[in-house]
Amino acid sequence: MSVVHVAFNDKSYDVKIDNNLHTQIGSEVASVWTPRKIAILTDSNVGPLYLADTQVQLENAGFEVLPLVVPAGEQSKSLVVAGDLIGQLAAHGFTRGDGLIALGGGVVGDLGGVVASLYMRGIAFIQIATSLTAQVDSSVGGKTAVNLGQTKNIAGSFYQPDLVLVDSTYLDTLSKRDLVEGYGEVVKTSALDSLDFFAYTGQIKSVSDIYQHAQELSQRSIAYKAKIVMADEKESGQRQFLNFGHTLGHAIELLAHGGLRHGEAVAIGMIAITEKFERDGVSPKGLTEAIRTRLVAVGLPTTSEFIGQPEFFNHLINDKKNHGGTLNLVALSAVGKPIIFKKNVTDMPAFIEQN
Known part of the structure; x- marks a missing residue:
């Protein structure tokens, strides 16, 4: 396993890179989070492939899981979608001690980061990167944003995750x-x-x-x-x-x-x-x-x-x-x-x- 450590004055986390991580999600998340409610945010492309297994692994590790699925594509990177997701977290009683995992590529990572940063002024956040774009770039660094009209990435925040998991076997199902x-x-x-x-x-x-x-x-x-x-x-x-x-x-x-x-x-x-x-x-x-x-x-x-x-x-x-x-x-x-x-x-x- 390769590990890239990312450290700031008030925050640090690891980016773990290994082709077996898709089988170790429960233990990896449990290594940084205590038992809590977790929302898994994914999209309509990634969800049918990996959501069920990810949810089972997290539940077996003692987490209570809420799956959230948005339509695949850039159109989901909007304030409207972010607001709807925040509403779902509130409806299911999420507190500041709970967390959100973005399971997907760049769009899901950006959207998830915005939602995590806004809900109750910030809840814990993890990225499981499933696209090459996310695995080489967008999952790291804390820049999160959504689009507004014809302006790309205009509304967002700097919000660092607690962990990033990169497993290139996820790439096998990409077009x-x-x-x-x-x-x-x-x-x-x-x-x-x-x-x-x-x-x-x-x-x-x-x-x-x-x-x-x-x-x-x-x-x-x-x-x-x-x-x-x-x-x-x-x-x-x-x-x-x-x-x-x-x-x-x-x-x-x-x-x-x-x-x-x-x-x-x-x-x-x-x-x-x-x-x-x-x-x-x-x-x-x-x-x-x-x-x-x-x-x-x-x-x-x-x-x-x-x-x-x-x-x-x-x-x-x-x-x-x-x-x-x-x-x-x-x-x-x-x-x-x-x-x-x-x-x-x-x-x-x-x-x-x-x-």
């Missing part, structure tokens, strides 16, 4: 597309982290390679993210590096209206932003192609017709990373050397459209 979209975040992290990790992703030549190396990819990705978030929990400094590809990617994702997965949009965003910074001499020549090669190898998209459309720039204006008209864009001066490049929102059309 190929849902697996591959998470690899977009892996490539992002490898480019941010080091030449060593970037070389490692350069060895991933197929979807089957992702399965084969999933545990190592999770460990490396989470280790980097943990290092960053421990140094900057509330995203006032270097945690912004993790937004590499996301500012443009979020705009593309919203314009696609469900036609693109998050990791697919991030992949496109990474290529688009790196092309521009390479053109301007901020990033080294050849970096865009090196990133593109890693994405194309597993079938991730790298272009979008939405880039440069008027609605695209409108979404940049409404991005939560717009600070008084200035976007903090993430560039790579080299692999493993991210920098923040400030760009006025009004200058973005010229920055994007210039050849």
Whole structure:
């Protein structure tokens, strides 16, 4: 088992990575929580596969379990759904001493974190990550949020879990597309982290390679993210590096209206932003192609017709990373050397459209 320890001034927890964790949920949760009521939040894709077994394991460990299932997909990341879930916790008599487990991918993790942080001003929270996106990125670091209208992740909180469990056998039931979209975040992290990790992703030549190396990819990705978030929990400094590809990617994702997965949009965003910074001499020549090669190898998209459309720039204006008209864009001066490049929102059309 690999363990990545995440520690802040007032909170610490372990991210445990092992392919047998799906059989040890009861004992793992009991190692950090005393007997209590637990809500298991999952979605309509994950629930039929893993909810019943997870519930049995927790009940056998002495917990009282309330299953909560939401429709799969980004539409469940809303204040309306969060409010409904909070109402269900109240109806079942949950107190501040009880807990919530998010069993699922990034959407369930985000939604669960928001609900746990809001209910009675905060109840205990654990993540069991079942998607590659969650296993390499979203389950760690405490950023939780829901969407509002056409603005992604606009309402949320920083709320750290008590434990994160990562078991790559959960990936076996993902569709190929849902697996591959998470690899977009892996490539992002490898480019941010080091030449060593970037070389490692350069060895991933197929979807089957992702399965084969999933545990190592999770460990490396989470280790980097943990290092960053421990140094900057509330995203006032270097945690912004993790937004590499996301500012443009979020705009593309919203314009696609469900036609693109998050990791697919991030992949496109990474290529688009790196092309521009390479053109301007901020990033080294050849970096865009090196990133593109890693994405194309597993079938991730790298272009979008939405880039440069008027609605695209409108979404940049409404991005939560717009600070008084200035976007903090993430560039790579080299692999493993991210920098923040400030760009006025009004200058973005010229920055994007210039050849």
